[in-house]
Amino acid sequence: MKAIIIGIPGVGKTTVLKEASKQLPKYETVNFGTKMLETAKKREIVEDRDQIRKLSPEKTKKLQKETAKKMKKKKKLLIDTHLAIETPKGIVPGIPKWVAEKIKPDRIILIEAEPNEIRSRRKKDKTRKRSDFTLPPEQHQKLNRYYAASISTITGAVIKIIKNKPNKSKKAGKELVKTMKE
């Protein structure tokens, strides 16, 4: 099975994903953005992640397609990625139709947390600037749900909503594992 794992910054996705990966030894965890960068470097289109963001929509589309194509062949995959990506220009779709149709995910896993919990985690995180976030977490999480429904309609993927409560990432990880078991 293939799953795309979604969670806005501050939700604790990385920890939940680590917990789940331990219990899914046959699964490979990949980061879609990192894979895109690798592909782009190989093609000598870009040198770093920053240049990827500045690519034309056409080049981005091609790069997304190529990256997704590689994942097509894999059978057991957890894809760490984003649905509604907040950028200065607006919300960029992380999984447009052409990516969704290539990946053909069986699951869309939305890791969500309480908005106040997210805000507090973001404040502690020194690697992020406050100005990076203008969209309130409650709205951002909802936008992810809207995108998830759209992708679910197109691909037939099952949506699993997992609540990551404070100090309960193990429990959230277990829930993730459970939805992946056939």
Place this chain on the structure above:
Amino acid sequence: MKAIIIGIPGVGKTTVLKEASKQLPKYETVNFGTKMLETAKKREIVEDRDQIRKLSPEKTKKLQKETAKKMKKKKKLLIDTHLAIETPKGIVPGIPKWVAEKIKPDRIILIEAEPNEIRSRRKKDKTRKRSDFTLPPEQHQKLNRYYAASISTITGAVIKIIKNKPNKSKKAGKELVKTMKE
């Protein structure tokens, strides 16, 4: 015209649909799940409804397509079905793209009720276990709206939201009839 009629458990959909059917004598009311079961039995794929749930995604997809195909030819149809189907694995899309494109619904009718009203109806209903529902009704009804918008974009179907208030199923039925009149 063809309509898909949506409402989460406890919303009172069956009663509203009965009220509407009486006033739409030229319309046939079908249950998508029942039709899928009939098709599957004829094909000797399954023996009961429970086995349908356990089919592989590929077989399910084929079965959905075949069932939808039969409805394609009908002209006046009320299709009793679900959009966001709550299962232990997550939310299953009741009307994925390949079903929507076959049925080509003219209307997506969302029968909604107040969350507290739904909760109280569910408690009274002895045929359902409480553990069947983990998704709060307010969130479930919203998920149905997200799916409805996605299907409406793909098919051009008109979304009609009907509020089923306590002891007002006749009124709700009339609203349903009104949106079906050309």
Place this chain on the structure above:
Amino acid sequence: MKAIIIGIPGVGKTTVLKEASKQLPKYETVNFGTKMLETAKKREIVEDRDQIRKLSPEKTKKLQKETAKKMKKKKKLLIDTHLAIETPKGIVPGIPKWVAEKIKPDRIILIEAEPNEIRSRRKKDKTRKRSDFTLPPEQHQKLNRYYAASISTITGAVIKIIKNKPNKSKKAGKELVKTMKE
């Protein structure tokens, strides 16, 4: 770049759009409904806007496609249109898939306002009847977001949400301009 500009009645879209147009001299602003009417008149299908609403779904679809096709060739376009269109029969999708895929918008710009602000603007507007609106503004704006996510998934368009605060349409206009700058 091409953008579709969305806002429910009473949100102040016209003013924001005027502010933005002044600062985007190379952009042409078109109203999708007006363009549809022009096309229909040329084809001698209708004589006025009212007749357009009464066209069969098939004729509407054809007309939408033809109108969208003309916009396909344009490079710098602000398209004033609607996503969730409130009608007596229900919510009609303003930008179904076949229109979205022809226009290929780079941006979906959602101009939103506080529901109470919208209600007060609608009351002052003598050209609208109160009975025209049965959908509460908060729900209508959310439906637009659902449709936007669906179109964004299909086309890859970036969603920009702009809040139009009282007496701040200039600021909203500037935000619109900013998201259009490459």
